[in-house]
Amino acid sequence: MREYKVVVLGSGGVGKSALTVQFVSGTFVEKYDPTIEDFYRKEIDIDGSPGVLEILDTAGTEQFASMRDLYIKNGQGFLLVYSIVNAQTFIDVQPMRDQISRVKGGTVQPMILIGNKCDMEQERSVNSRDGQMLASEWGCPFFETSAKSNLNVAEAFLEIVRQINKIKQKQKDKSCCILL
Numbered sequence: 001m002r003e004y005k006v007v008v009l010g011s012g013g014v015g016k017s018a019l020t021v022q023f024v025s026g027t028f029v030e031k032y033d034p035t036i037e038d039f040y041r042k043e044i045d046i047d048g049s050p051g052v053l054e055i056l057d058t059a060g061t062e063q064f065a066s067m068r069d070l071y072i073k074n075g076q077g078f079l080l081v082y083s084i085v086n087a088q089t090f091i092d093v094q095p096m097r098d099q100i101s102r103v104k105g106g107t108v109q110p111m112i113l114i115g116n117k118c119d120m121e122q123e124r125s126v127n128s129r130d131g132q133m134l135a136s137e138w139g140c141p142f143f144e145t146s147a148k149s150n151l152n153v154a155e156a157f158l159e160i161v162r163q164i165n166k167i168k169q170k171q172k173d174k175s176c177c178i179l180l
């Protein structure tokens with residue numbers, strides 16, 4: 001079975017653990033230790049093909065920032081998460097994306113931009129349009145999700161797998177061209 005290594009990045013409190021746990025076990029966690037960094041595995045069916053998704057839920061706290069290079073190096077796809085009710089977390093995703101680019105030597109990486117907590121519409125401080133614009137600047141898909149209401153959660157995780165497959169296929173095609 002194919003394995004897909006996905007890394008969930010974003011500032012503390014944006015809902016990385018909640019999204020991961022919702023996807024893996026179908027429950028919403030109100031309280032989760034923010035310093036816990038964990039691996040999750042979930043068997044998936046992606047457009048008719050079986051696979052295993054290995055998800056690294058990063059801690060997102062500064063004391064672990066130096067660890068990021070390491071998991072970025074090992075990751076094949078990245079979910080960059082901010083909270084739609086916290087504008088600073090939207091600002092924070094840019095340097096994370098830059099870090100991925102730097103660690104991966106500037107090559108195009110499978111990536112999804114996620115605005116989480118979209119159930120909290122009344123407290124929204126990041127427009128959908130701004131999220132969409134940033135994603136199109138990055139050339140990646142964009143989802144607004146709610147780990148609480150289980151909105152778009154599986155969609156985002158399955159889309160990153162599709163992105164990984166797509167970019168892998170492109171690289172294969174390229175190397176075939178070079179061989180020819």
Ligand code: GDP
Nearest residue numbers: 012013014015016017018029030117146147148
């Ligand atoms: P992390 O530090 O990024 O892993 O964030 P957590 O997953 O620990 O979530 C931080 C807090 O936000 C917790 O109290 C969660 O219950 C809450 N939370 C996470 N996702 C959502 C969501 O989609 N909607 C709402 N309303 N709360 C959320």
